[in-house]
Amino acid sequence: MREIKVALAGNPNVGKTAIFNCLTGMKQHVGNWPGVTVEKKEGSYVYNGFTFSVTDLPGIYSLSTVSMDERIARRFLAEEKPDVVVAIIDGMNLERNLYLVSELLDLGVNLVLTVNFMDEVEKNNMKIDIQKLSKSLDVPVVGTVAIKGHGVQKLKDEVLNIAQAKTIPMIKYSDELERYIQRVEGILKLFNVKSNTNSRFLALKLIEEDPEIFEQIKSKVSDAKRFSQLLNEVLSDIEQKHEDSSIFVGDEKFKFIKKILRNTVEGSGKKSETFTNTMDKIFTHRIWGLPILFGIMYAVFQLTFAFGGIFADWLDSGMGLLSDWIQNTVPNATLASFLADGVIGGVGSVLVFVPNIFILFLLIAILENIGYMARAAFVMDKVMNSIGLSGKSFIPMILGFGCNVPAIMSTRTIEKEDDRIITAILNPLIPCSARIPIFLAFAGTFFPSHQGLIVFSMYIIAITLMVVLAKVLKSTIFKGEPAPFVMELPPYRVPGFLQVNTEAWKRTSLFVKKAGTFIFAAVIIIWLLASLPAGVDYASKDSYIGLMGRAIAPIFEFNGFGNWQSSVALMFGFLAKEVVVGTLGALAGGAENLGNLLSTLFTPLSAYSFMLFSLLYVPCVASLGVLVREVGMKWTIFSVILLVSLAYFVSMAFYLVGSIFV
Amino acid sequence: MPLSFANPGIYKVKSINGGRTVSKRLTDMGLRIGSVLQVVSSDSFGPIIVQINSTRLALGKGIARKIIVEGAG
CATH class of the missing domain: 3.40.50.300 (P-loop containing nucleotide triphosphate hydrolases)
Structure with missing residues (x-):
């Protein structure tokens, strides 16, 4: 079959x-x-x-x-x-x-x-x-x-x-256009152009002066100069009667469409426009549009962290109880350590933040489905213009708060190559949801009374740096006007309850799946490296992982976290940002001990410095893979070097300057 | 007059200046020479919103400057 x-x-x-x-x-x-x-x-x-x-x-x-x-x-x-x-x-x-x-x-x-x-x-x-x-x-x-x-x-x-049908329908345009199509098809035949695309389509696109098709055909013909000359004869014949050959083709198509619609449609959709009109008066207001956008983003932030935090705390206590229960019931000490320290400590430390992440994805899904995203791009166009980009570059930024991978892919809609590359290679700076565990674990331990403010500062710093870098790139390597901003504003639609939940859950389940597979595997390796060689104390400096960490640690001396545990966490964090907390959790021997371990390793100052480093360096292997596919190896390497050195020097500068005051 | 200076109201597109890419993209989205459009919100320094039939388009000021329109009622 x-x-x-x-x-x-x-x-x-x-x-x-x-x-x-x-x-x-x-x-x-x-x-x-x-x-x-x-x-x-x-x-x-x-x-x-x-x-x-x-x-x-x-x-x-x-x-x-x-x-x-x-x-x-x-x-x-x-x-x-x-x-x-x-x-x-x-x-x-x-x-x-x-x-x-x-x-x-x-x-x-x-x-x-x-x-x-x-x-x-x-x-x-x-x-x-x-x-x-x-x-x-x-x-x-x-x-x-x-x-x-x-x-x-x-x-x-x-x-x-x-x-199963055999015949393929065709539109018949005016005799005039049909004559031109025939002439160009004749030229294609003359040069014996073989293509798997039908010649009528090629002819129309050549008349429209489509650059890609033109180059494609030109590279196939024996005498490119003669081919261009013959084609130009047709085009100049058209342009004697019509302003522009591509507009001429467009007009022909719309004439055809209008003729069809005259017989098939009655009435016109005015009602829904008035609703969209009213909504747009609010959301795209010249003065209030921006404050409303920031208000919405702040609300998203608050709901994600404050509201989501309530559920995360429940999960956290649950993990603690589970870990205690394992320690008390599993007879084999090694197995108990593996389950409690490795699995619950590593994977559990990451999973407690599922409620935050679900809420974030849910809110992004609601904003998308309502139709607000295009309005956000509209409102931000003026601001983005001042850094040399168009409002369209703002949507990948918002999506990046969820996950950088789809955000980088969404840059494809940007019409200008330079702007697309800038938007893509700087996107990893936007703190994705996988960084939430790091922020919350550290802010909760070191700044319990200012947790919200500290986490919010991470977002502000990341966005500021991104804006500055975009401006620098746009005025050095990628000089030029911002990409033309043309965007459809879809009608506002009430999002389906089931639909947004499914979307949010689908994306959250990817996070959970990642925790269950990828992070689980990383945690096993970390647990093994922390337990070996035989006889060594679990997660001590003489274990294999301790030796590895101690080899790297000195480079972070001036960043304030020259301890081997942070080095190992950052190293494994290259795979995915959640692994940073996963590693520390596994080394601490359980999610509930994470806070204690952190307090012995960091001061509030060095903790913030560590958060900065984690915020700014490469998000994960997956995002790098997508970058390679979207902008090529050269720009990906550029992006990695940029992000890692940014992380290193910003956190170092912060620590050194901070040390003077603290 | 360039579309970027147009106050809210009904206009007819007289010409589209600028590169092929821009005019092709606009044609594809339904904004063509001869199209009647409604300026929904205007701003000489920022993007504007226009409505053509059932399509609502946001146009950056760079593009709006290149679209020449005349009043149409």
Whole structure:
């Protein structure tokens, strides 16, 4: 039995990911800001005895190559040749959404059209004649309400039907444009251009003067100069009658779309606009917009730490009881030590912070689903401009508070390469949720009465340094104007309770999974190194881990934490930041002893210095892997050197200056 | 007049200056020469919000300066 390859394509924010979830049953991350799906995601389902593998492509506006995610989507469609492409469009915004559909039809794919948000269409007294739409485009059309799963069964039927279809529909443009298409196709034939993309699409893109397609073809032809010359003849013929060949093609497409819509749509969606209008008057207010943004961020911070802390304390006491119980009941001393010191101490020290992390992810999910993220970018545009970036660079910053990995991937929506690189390589400075355990463990031990303030200062320092570095990079290596800021502001939508919880839980469970696998493995190694060679006291300076730590410790002498335990913790912390606390917890012999160990190793001054170092150096192996993929090895190495030296010198400067006063 | 100076109201796009990348991106998002748009919020020193049919766009001041509009009612 053959596997049927299905790709989902559509504008950002049309419920593509929700359709993906309905089809595959896989709980994918759904958000309400343009560009959530920055990486293609895959899943599969079985229907009527066939297996369908589904790829969710990034949200795009066209098949041109303005930003990186568009390039990814286009290459996938043109080169992987999926059997069926499901184009998902927003029923409330047909005109613009159909533009992408027209490009897909030019590409010659087997298309099923899905009109989503049919509930909103109805609520706004609009009528879309699905049958007529289907007839005039010559493609099957299904109306859906993805979030409720309505219409998905029908969609599966149509996908199955069209997978077996042989003919591929095509849009016929005006005679004039068709003549130009024929001429360019003729040129392609003349030069015997072989491509796995259909020649009609190539011809249209060449008329639009798409730089990527042009270069691609030019490199294939024998006489590039002659080819360019012939193509230019066509283009100058067009430009004699029309201002610009790409605008001419765009106009043709919109003419085609308007003609279709005239017969298929009744009424216009005005109602939901007034709600969005009112909300935007508040959230994007010229004066109040920024204070509101900071207020929201402060509330997120407070809820994460103060509210989450209540639950974390319960868990902490629970861990202590569990550890005592193990010590008293497990007869074998080595096994008891392994379980209590290693497992509970290492993994447990990290897991107690799950409530904080869940709340943080929940709040980020709510902000995304409401549609606030794009507004935050809007409000911050002016501020970001002053450091040479656009408001779009702000969204990866907010996402970074959750986890730097998706945050770095989300930089793909930034249209300007320089700005994308700056935003990506500085993103590790944003304190991700994995750093929360470090902040809380240290602040709780050394600054119990000012815990909130101390943790808040970490965030302020990280953001300040990031802003300063961005400004420095933008005025030295990456000179130039900020990337053009164009962003869709999606309508505000009430987030589904289940939806945001699933998202938050999905991301939290990754954290828990990491604790159960990766950190667990690290902790076993640490426990072994702390217990060996045989006969040595557990976690003493003569154990293997003690020897390792003592070899590194001297370099941190002037940072205030020249003890071997910190060195080992920082070293293992390269894997992931939670491991810093995990290591210290395992060395302390249990989460409940962590505080005691810390008090013997640090003074408040050196503790803060240690927090600074942990805050600023490389977040984890995973984030480095993503950086390599997104910006290449050169910039990743640059980023690592920058972050590590920043961590080293900032914490040293703080300690040395601080020592004068304390 | 450049869109960046336009007060809230209805306008028609006369021309889009600046690079291909910018004008292509705007076309793809539904803002084209001849489009009728509504300036929802204006700010000569910062980003503005415009509405074209059901699409609400945030435009940075750099881009707003390059879009030339005329009043349309």
